[in-house]
Amino acid sequence: MGTSRLFRIFLVLGSAFMILLIIIYWDDVGASHLYLHTPVSPGPKTPHTPPQHHPQTSRTPSFLSDIDAFVNQFLEPGTGDPTDPAPADTTNQSERAEERYVPRREWKIHLTPVAAELRERQEQRRKLLQEMCANDGVAFPGKNRSFDDIPNKELDHLIVDDRHGIIYCYVPKVACSNWKRIMIVLSESLLQDGVPYRDPLAIPRDLVHNSSMHFTFNKFWKRYGKFSRHLMKVKLKKYTKFLFVRDPFVRLISAYRNKFELRNEDFYRRFAQVMLRRYANQPTPPASVDEAFAVGLHPSFSHFIQYLLDPQTEKDMPFNEHWRQVYRLCHPCQIQYDFVGHLESVEEDAEHLLRQLRVDNVVEFPTSHRNLTASSWEADWFSTVPLEARRELYKLYEPDFRLFGYDRPDSILNE
Structure with missing residues (x-):
């Protein structure tokens, strides 16, 4: 590499780092105007050998990947010359050699197109979201x-995979365990014997x-500082964003079954005891879930619905x-999702x-053989819930019904 080319590269590197320092440490006054116009790349998507870790430890992505992508924009296009590699770590080479693995071949070109009806299904779901968000008749808080108005703590369900350019918003009780597993595999954030799962x-x-195990939007501030919100927007624009949903009432039934019909010490102490005291005439409920189950005591589904409708509930905590x-x-009205999956069609989606x-x-996607809550059970589950409470509950979850195309459950609400 010639002296003049080396000089140009060092000049670009120095300039880039100076810009980043200005972005990160500039005083609040006027700083946002500087970095909001700074181009940012989502980073390289080619496989790379990850840093070595002990088994079952997470690997934190480096801010340098974004810096590298930023700097590479200024190198002469078409040369194919890589940037100078970092000095090799010669310590424990024999041990490191045992931990090396061959990166998987990704980005395979698929010759068989996705079925037209599946593409049309996604188009309809995305279009419905846009229409509902623009419809003044559909109102809900926030x-x-x-996007800038969303508190950082409310961005904790947006998981980012920079290797493949993916953002997944996980919804509990909607196959989120399996989708989180997939995100761990794709991001290679967990190693076993030095090799990603x-x-x-x-x-x-x-x-x-x-x-x-997951790099979520609410963690950006700690890593990127003032640059975090703008970087979120860049990734939201460039990455593929998806979520999975299910019938809102069926999701509530599933949550109740999993957290209150099974022994769960944490949920018993945090929520079940409150329900038993407020609605089940149990001023001194058992101290532990084992003691409660031993005497056949747990909140009923009706108690759970009362808890959701009680104004005191959200006064205590969200x-x-x-x-x-x-x-x-x-936040489907602030984030334009590229893919909206439904649990009812999860295998195809x-x-x-x-x-x-x-x-x-x-x-x-792992096939689940567990006993799933069926929508046909809704009438049985809600038979113990007073009609007026059912209607109030629908109002509480109506935005989810309408945003994601689920029919109003008239058979439950019009008795």
Whole structure:
């Protein structure tokens, strides 16, 4: 490489780092006007050998990947010359050699197109979202705010995979465990014997929901500082964004079954005891879930609905994520999702999505054989809930019904 070319590269690198320092450390006054016009690349999507870690430890993506992409924009196009590599780490080479793996071949070109009816299904779902968000007759808290107005703590369900340019908003009780597994496999954020997991079902369940395994939007501020909100917008524009939803009432039934009909010490202490005291005439409920189950005591489904409708509930704390409305978790009127999956058609939708993401040669959506809550059970579950309470509950979750195309459950609401 000639002296003049080396000089130009060092000049560009120095200038880029100076710009980034100005972006990050500039005083609040006028700083946003500087970095809002700075082009940012989502980073390279080619496989790379990850830094080595002990088994089952997360790998934190580096801000340098974004810096590298930024700097590469200024190098002469068409030369094919890579940037100078970092000095090799010669420590523990024999141990590191055992941990090396061959990166998977990704971005395979698929010759068979996605079925036209599946593409049309997605077009209709996206169009419905846009129409409902523009419809003044559909009102709910936070609908008309901008993305900048969303508090950072409410962006904790948006998981980012920079390797493949994907953003997934997870909704509890909507196959989120399996989609989180897939995101871990794709982002290679968890290693086993020095090698990233390839089988989603092999990932230990306690790690699937461990927040350290997932890089979410609410973590951007800690890593990127003032640059974080703009970088979110860049990724939202360039990445493929998806979420999965299900019938809102069926989701509530599923949440109740999983958290209150099964032994769950955390949910018993945080929520079940409150319900028993308020609605079940139990001023001193058992101290533990085991004691409660031993005497056959747990909140009924009707108690759970009372809890959701009680104004005191959200005065104490926001809804738990397992029954919080999807519009509050995923902000569909501020984020234009590229793919909207339904749990009722999860196998077809999952196959379509993985094909669209060009990763179906890397990972498959796990088939679940667990006993799923069926929509046909709604009438039985709600038979113990007073009619007026059912109608109030529908008003509470009506935005989710309308945004995502679920029919109003007239058989439950018009008795």
